[in-house]
Amino acid sequence: MNAKEYLADVELAWCPGCGNFGIRQALAKALATLELPHHRVVLVTGIGQAAKIAHYISVNGYNGLHGRTVAAAAGIKMARHDLTVIAESGDGDLYGEGGNHFLHNIRRNVDITIIAHDNRVYGLTKGQASPTAPQGYKTKAQPFGSLSAPFHPAALAVALDAPFVAQSFAGDVEGTAALMVKAVQHRGCSLLNILQPCPVWNRINTFAWYKERVFSLEDEGHDPSDRSAAFAVAARQDDRIFTGILYRREGPTFEDRHPVLQEGVLADRPLPTESELRALLEEFR
Amino acid sequence: MDIVIRIVGAAGQGVQTVGEVLTRAAFHSGLELHAEQSYHSRIRGGENAFALRLAPGPAWGAREGTEVLAALNQEMLDQYLPSLTDGGWLVCDEDLTVSEARVVRVPASRLAKEELGLPIAANMVLLGAAACVAGIEEESLARAVRDAFGDKAELNLEALALGKQHAGDPRLGPHSPAYTHGERMLITGGAAVGAGAIAAGCRYLASYPMTPGTAVLTYLAERATRWGLVVEQAEDEIAAINMALGAAYAGARAMVTTSGGGFALMVEGLSLAGMIETPVVIHIGQRPGPATGLPTRTGQDNLLFALHAGHGEFPRYIVAPRDAQEAFYLTAKAFDLAEKHQVPALILTDQYLVDSFSTCAPLEVTRVAPRSYLLTPEELEAMVSYDRFAITDSGVSPRAVPGVSEKLVLVDSDEHDTYGRITEDLHFRKALNEKRLRKAKGLMQDVAPPYVHPSGGLEGRTVLLGWGSTYAAIREAVDMLNAEGESFAMIHFSELWPLRTHELEQVFDQAARMIAVEGNATGQLASLVAQQTGLKVHGFIGRHDGRPLTAADIAQEVAR
Numbered sequence: 057m058n059a060k061e062y063l064a065d066v067e068l069a070w071c072p073g074c075g076n077f078g079i080r081q082a083l084a085k086a087l088a089t090l091e092l093p094h095h096r097v098v099l100v101t102g103i104g105q106a107a108k109i110a111h112y113i114s115v116n117g118y119n120g121l122h123g124r125t126v127a128a129a130a131g132i133k134m135a136r137h138d139l140t141v142i143a144e145s146g147d148g149d150l151y152g153e154g155g156n157h158f159l160h161n162i163r164r165n166v167d168i169t170i171i172a173h174d175n176r177v178y179g180l181t182k183g184q185a186s187p188t189a190p191q192g193y194k195t196k197a198q199p200f201g202s203l204s205a206p207f208h209p210a211a212l213a214v215a216l217d218a219p220f221v222a223q224s225f226a227g228d229v230e231g232t233a234a235l236m237v238k239a240v241q242h243r244g245c246s247l248l249n250i251l252q253p254c255p256v257w258n259r260i261n262t263f264a265w266y267k268e269r270v271f272s273l274e275d276e277g278h279d280p281s282d283r284s285a286a287f288a289v290a291a292r293q294d295d296r297i298f299t300g301i302l303y304r305r306e307g308p309t310f311e312d313r314h315p316v317l318q319e320g321v322l323a324d325r326p327l328p329t330e331s332e333l334r335a336l337l338e339e340f341r
Numbered sequence: 342m343d344i345v346i347r348i349v350g351a352a353g354q355g356v357q358t359v360g361e362v363l364t365r366a367a368f369h370s371g372l373e374l375h376a377e378q379s380y381h382s383r384i385r386g387g388e389n390a391f392a393l394r395l396a397p398g399p400a401w402g403a404r405e406g407t408e409v410l411a412a413l414n415q416e417m418l419d420q421y422l423p424s425l426t427d428g429g430w431l432v433c434d435e436d437l438t439v440s441e442a443r444v445v446r447v448p449a450s451r452l453a454k455e456e457l458g459l460p461i462a463a464n465m466v467l468l469g470a471a472a473c474v475a476g477i478e479e480e481s482l483a484r485a486v487r488d489a490f491g492d493k494a495e496l497n498l499e500a501l502a503l504g505k506q507h508a509g510d511p512r513l514g515p516h517s518p519a520y521t522h523g524e525r526m527l528i529t530g531g532a533a534v535g536a537g538a539i540a541a542g543c544r545y546l547a548s549y550p551m552t553p554g555t556a557v558l559t560y561l562a563e564r565a566t567r568w569g570l571v572v573e574q575a576e577d578e579i580a581a582i583n584m585a586l587g588a589a590y591a592g593a594r595a596m597v598t599t600s601g602g603g604f605a606l607m608v609e610g611l612s613l614a615g616m617i618e619t620p621v622v623i624h625i626g627q628r629p630g631p632a633t634g635l636p637t638r639t640g641q642d643n644l645l646f647a648l649h650a651g652h653g654e655f656p657r658y659i660v661a662p663r664d665a666q667e668a669f670y671l672t673a674k675a676f677d678l679a680e681k682h683q684v685p686a687l688i689l690t691d692q693y694l695v696d697s698f699s700t701c702a703p704l705e706v707t708r709v710a711p712r713s714y715l716l717t718p719e720e721l722e723a724m725v726s727y728d729r730f731a732i733t734d735s736g737v738s739p740r741a742v743p744g745v746s747e748k749l750v751l752v753d754s755d756e757h758d759t760y761g762r763i764t765e766d767l768h769f770r771k772a773l774n775e776k777r778l779r780k781a782k783g784l785m786q787d788v789a790p791p792y793v794h795p796s797g798g799l800e801g802r803t804v805l806l807g808w809g810s811t812y813a814a815i816r817e818a819v820d821m822l823n824a825e826g827e828s829f830a831m832i833h834f835s836e837l838w839p840l841r842t843h844e845l846e847q848v849f850d851q852a853a854r855m856i857a858v859e860g861n862a863t864g865q866l867a868s869l870v871a872q873q874t875g876l877k878v879h880g881f882i883g884r885h886d887g888r889p890l891t892a893a894d895i896a897q898e899v900a901r
Contacts (some may be wrong), residue, residue: 066762088644095747100587103754110751111762117751118590119763121613124583131587131595131744134571135545139591139744148707157583160576195828315566323592323742325569327542327713333706336568337540340704 059088063112070105071179075226075252079173080112082229083144086236087115090140097140100129102154104180106146106173108149123153130157130166135323137167137311138241144171148178151187151207158209162216162245166310168237169246172209175224175254176261183257193260209249214283214303219244221286221303225270227263228254231299239303244309251297266297273300282305342372342516345406346393346475348468349421350413353385355464359411360391362485363472364698367395368527369481371518375813376698377403379888381635382552388417395475395516399525399700400664402813403693404891407512410470412462414438430512432471434463445474447507453673455637469504476514479505500747530694530810531556533665534598534624536704539568542711543622544593547584549603552694553626554635557598578603582621583745584611589619590752592715592742594676598624601643602633608650609684615655616739617752618730618777619681620686622672627691627860629887638887639693641809641860645869647687648838654774654852656682656781659838661689661809663792666701667835673709680714682784683737689837691860693889694732694810714740728759732772736779785839787795792833793848794819799830803899804852806878807859808834809864810889815858817892822899829899834866844872849876856880859896 062084070076087097103122110117116139120128129143141148143150150158150172155274161168176193178184184197188209192201213221222244224232232250239246251270253263279285280299286303311317328336346363350356357378364376375394382389392403406426412418412433422441425431433439435446449466453459465486482501487494528536534559538546545819548558562572571588575581578599585595597607604625609819627649629640647659658678662668668690675686716739721727727748731738738759743750751761756773758764794816795797807815815831822829832848834840849855855878857867862885867878882898884890 079500093747095749096744098591108763110753114749116749117753117761118587118617118755119751120583120586120617121609121754124579124610127386128587128590131545131547131584131589132591133587134573134584135588135591135593135595136742156576157580160580164573222533243696296772311877314571316569316571319569322544322569322571322588325544327711328540328568330706330710332568333540333709336536337526337704337706340528340532341523 057088057091059084062087062094062113062115064112066111068112073255074105074172075175076106076109078226078229078234079250081111081251082107082233082236083113085229085233086240089233089237090240092140097142098132100125100141100143102145102149104146104149106144107149109144123149124151124157126154126157126161126170129168130161130164133166133168134310135318137317138319138321142171142240143168145173146179147172147174147176147186147188151209159216162213162218164310165219165244167243167245169248171236171239171250172247173252174209174249175258176250177254177257179254179257195225196326208290210302211248211287213247214286214290217305218247218303219305219307220246220301222247222301223249223251224263224299225266226250227266228299232330235301242304246305269295269297270299271296273298273302342395343397344395344408344513345404346471347407347421347424348391348410348411348471349414349417350389351386351417352383352389354381354389354413355461356389356391356413357466358392358489361470362482362489363468363477364393365485365488366472366477366482367393367526370478371520372397372399372516373397373519373700374698375403375631377693377889378696380637387571388420390417390421398856399702400666400813402817402891403889405893408795409471409475411467413467427785427797430474431475432508433468434467445470445508447504449504452503456503457500459496465497465500466504469501470508471621471701473505473508474512475680476511476516480550493790506802517619523703525700527698527700528665529556529666529696529698530662530665530690531696532560534672534688534690535560535667538596538622538676539564539570540669540706540709540711541673541676542594543596544570545585545588545595546570546572547581548598549575549581549595551600551603553628553695554598554600554603554624556626556695578606579610582607582764585621586610586614586617586619589621589845590617590742594620594680596624598626600626600628600645601630604643604650612651612653612655613754614685615651615653615777616754618683619752620683622675622679622686622688624688624690626695627689629885630700635887637692639691639860639889640887641691641811642865642885642886643689644808644837644865647689655777656679656684656784657838658682658684658784659687659689660836661808661834662694663812663833663835664701665697665699666704669704670708671835673711677711678784678787681888682780683740683763684780684784689809691810716741718746719749724748729761730757730759730773730776730892732759732776735783736776737783758777781839788839788841790841790844792835793844794831799848799851801853802828802830803854803856804848805829805831806855806857806870806893808837810857811860814890814895818895818899821896840869840873843878845870845874854879856882856899858882858890860890861885
């Protein structure tokens with residue numbers, strides 16, 4: 057399939073030079089590689105610049121509330137587990153406002169793919185520090201610099217035993233697309249954190265800054281099945297930033313464990329018949 | 342017949358178990374009943390009371406006064422003794438101190454320990470005695486015990502027999518049956534909401550536990566496998582409503598259950614439901630607020646909150662069933678209208694309704710008959726293109742769900758065009774907002790009129806205005822007051838929004854005096870009526886101490 061077919065023919069409301077363009081190209085490429093029919097994919101997003109992607113990719117879309125991306129995606133997947141469900145949004149949406157859903161849906165392990173556009177700032181609200189911003193990061197809202205320690209999504213996901221944890225750099229469209237393919241293919245709640253420069257607001261973590269620091273886990277012989285090694289990499293405090301698959305394990309998903317979903321797609325169940333209703337009310341006699 | 346058997350004790354003493362067994366026994370005996378529960382928010386100790394009223398007919402409510410008081414501890418005995426009516430009887434353990442003359446003392450603790458070797462069975466010994474005093478048939482009681490305890494029934498049956506032996510002859514009864522098996526059902530409000538949901542084709546419930554909404558969560562969870570539902574405990578109420586909306590978008594009829602505080606967290610999601618025109622049913626089991634308030638008590642202080650919750654303007658459907666029977670039908674109707682008009686539907690119950698048992702005429706499945714309003718895959722394939730939010734006269738756009746045809750379905754929390762794509766074109770904004778709001782017209786046509794009793798001829802009467810679970814208390818109050826002359830009437834709303842004003846205007850026109858009766862302190866329905874019609878009530882009777890309104894409360898206040 058041709059990646060271009062997944063690009064919706066609409067005007068893109070992103071800033072020039074934004075990493076989102078590359079992420080959009082990567083997603084289209086990944087969907088084409090996976091040969092997924094457009095109507096068999098639901099792209100769930102929240103609010104923010106990244107979340108606009110639901111309008112820019114031609115698949116089903118659910119552009120819900122800020123922070124609730126993963127919760128809505130879980131509900132969609134439980135109702136129609138025959139569809140591919142991707143929950144994609146920014147770091148503020150997924151890790152800030154939506155932190156609780158991020159934690160508990162990894163535990164729940166519904167087969168969805170979480171794709172985070174991590175640029176360490178809030179773009180749409182004009183540059184405030186996001187949960188992943190480094191300590192000391194100065195903005196108009198954080199004049200002394202962010203006092204809080206940064207959120208480490210990959211380390212947290214490994215701690216929660218997420219079945220698939222990976223990170224890519226938005227500047228590497230091919231590498232990002234390849235990891236998207238693997239994240240979608242992996243069964244369970246997968247996380248792909250995409251490091252992304254914000255040319256308007258983030259003058260520190262620029263394209264060149266990332267380019268100097270990113271390295272490939274694969275090149276260094278990292279074994280993604282080794283959880284301790286994954287922790288060690290995720291917790292590194294030095295100047296190097298990993299890309300690639302950090303952690304991967306197999307195991308049953310929510311759908312595998314749920315007896316009703318084992319019988320088929322929930323939303324395909326017919327409305328109850330009169331005889332079923334009679335049986336339902338027997339217990340009150 | 343009209344007697345109240347009240348079982349009182351501390352949490353952990355089995356008051357609820359004993360009460361339920363007694364209630365089922367009365368049901369097996371063919372007696373009309375209402376059973377109400379009142380308890381402190383704790384697992385051990387405190388106050389637990391279960392009041393079974395053997396009522397003159399079906400669908401009656403709670404009342405004051407006690408004909409048989411079964412007390413499991415001294416503290417509750419002292420607290421409830423004043424409620425004993427003149428002909429009433431106290432049943433208690435011989436260890437308790439009491440000066441009451443009409444007392445049946447039973448060595449319940451000693452017998453349970455010495456005869457049965459099971460100290461915990463003391464409550465069943467006391468039940469045997471209390472049931473005997475109240476004139477409940479032994480056979481029905483034994484049947485209820487077997488149903489409740491299964492393999493462990495034998496020891497409990499022995500306990501009942503010991504209690505009966507010590508009680509001697511029945512003091513009340515015998516009670517002649519009002520119906521034979523099959524002519525009534527026994528149901529709680531919570532179960533009725535749950536059963537109504539399953540009957541309407543509910544497939545998905547996501548909720549965070551919160552009393553009294555939890556009753557619906559557990560009812561559905563226990564039946565999920567049998568009836569094909571996914572019931573998921575969410576990490577918080579915000580997750581619950583957003584999970585439910587996701588499931589509904591994908592085509593599964595979805596519901597959440599909570600109380601006022603949990604609903605407060607769902608409010609942004611409610612607004613989203615309005616914007617993406619995705620049906621969702623929200624059950625709010627009310628308890629007194631503000632904030633955590635009285636977690637296990639009852640009240641009606643969420644009407645205006647339910648109506649005004651959510652930023653922006655969008656239609657919604659709000660019901661407040663008057664009893665368990667109606668809770669079944671109106672829950673099913675809430676699902677139906679949510680689907681038909683693509684709006685959120687809210688069901689307002691309260692702790693009193695959720696936890697109370699009552700007998701009712703058998704629920705009729707033919708009155709539910711769920712139907713689908715979705716575009717079929719065939720219809721979708723035949724369409725050249727599909728716009729999820731197509732402009733229509735009714736405001737209702739033909740609804741498709743994703744994945745069933747090649748047509749894509751896009752919904753957006755931002756203002757959007759007819760396809761669902763984010764837009765800041767203000768022409769679309771106005772057109773789409775008007776389209777959404779137009780749905781209120783069609784919705785109004787599906788709202789049933791309020792209940793007016795007696796129908797017609799209200800000239801010169803004092804009319805009591807109420808809503809939701811206060812129905813039985815108001816009706817009984819009207820009958821009590823009319824015993825001294827036909828000068829009282831009632832108008833009662835179970836479907837509250839959109840508010841039908843036609844009947845209200847007629848009643849206000851005819852009545853000499855209008856008095857609002859509500860389980861809150863400010864008169865929320867009265868305010869709503871004034872806002873919608875300009876008509877003001879002449880008086881207000883409110884109860885907001887966490888206990889249900891009773892007929893005596895109302896009659897007393899009216900007479901004042």
